[in-house]
Amino acid sequence: MSIASDHEGMLRGAALRVTRPRLAVLHAVHTHPHADTDTIIRVVRSDLGEVSHQAVYDVLRALTGAGLVRRIQPSGSVARYEARVGDNHHHVVCRSCGAIADVDCAVGHTPCLTASDDSGFVIDEAEVVYWGRCPACSTTTTDPGRSARV
Numbered sequence: 158m159s160i161a162s163d164h165e166g167m168l169r170g171a172a173l174r175v176t177r178p179r180l181a182v183l184h185a186v187h188t189h190p191h192a193d194t195d196t197i198i199r200v201v202r203s204d205l206g207e208v209s210h211q212a213v214y215d216v217l218r219a220l221t222g223a224g225l226v227r228r229i230q231p232s233g234s235v236a237r238y239e240a241r242v243g244d245n246h247h248h249v250v251c252r253s254c255g256a257i258a259d260v261d262c263a264v265g266h267t268p269c270l271t272a273s274d275d276s277g278f279v280i281d282e283a284e285v286v287y288w289g290r291c292p293a294c295s296t297t298t299t300d301p302g303r304s305a306r307v
């Protein structure tokens with residue numbers, strides 16, 4: 158089964174009409190994890206030619222609403238989109254370059270869903286963002302807590 162037919166099936170399964178922009182955006186999100194909207198627009202335009210910013214925003218909103226993509230927005234960052242949905246994974250973000258990677262939830266049966274005080278809420282998701290420096294930045298950037306050697 159081809160990627161395009163997989164994406165068509167995902168759209169139909171979510172009761173969304175199959176359109177070229179929806180297929181292109183879904184493909185862009187699958188091939189560029191944690192991409193921002195500008196990146197997705199560039200990828201979609203390379204596939205379809207001219208497409209408006211608004212059309213891509215509308216498709217992202219529809220795909221997010223249908224649960225086919227997930228929107229994340231780490232503090233200080235623009236919104237990012239990923240195709241990994243349906244699990245309670247988290248993210249690690251590089252303080253230097255902004256790279257984002259997935260981090261599986263802590264070991265055990267949904268331990269991050271057990272709050273010390275749920276205040277009466279029925280919790281169904283937890284969002285954790287780990288911050289640090291990616292491997293490339295950690296070898297080229299001075300630790301902010303240390304002064305550079307002269």
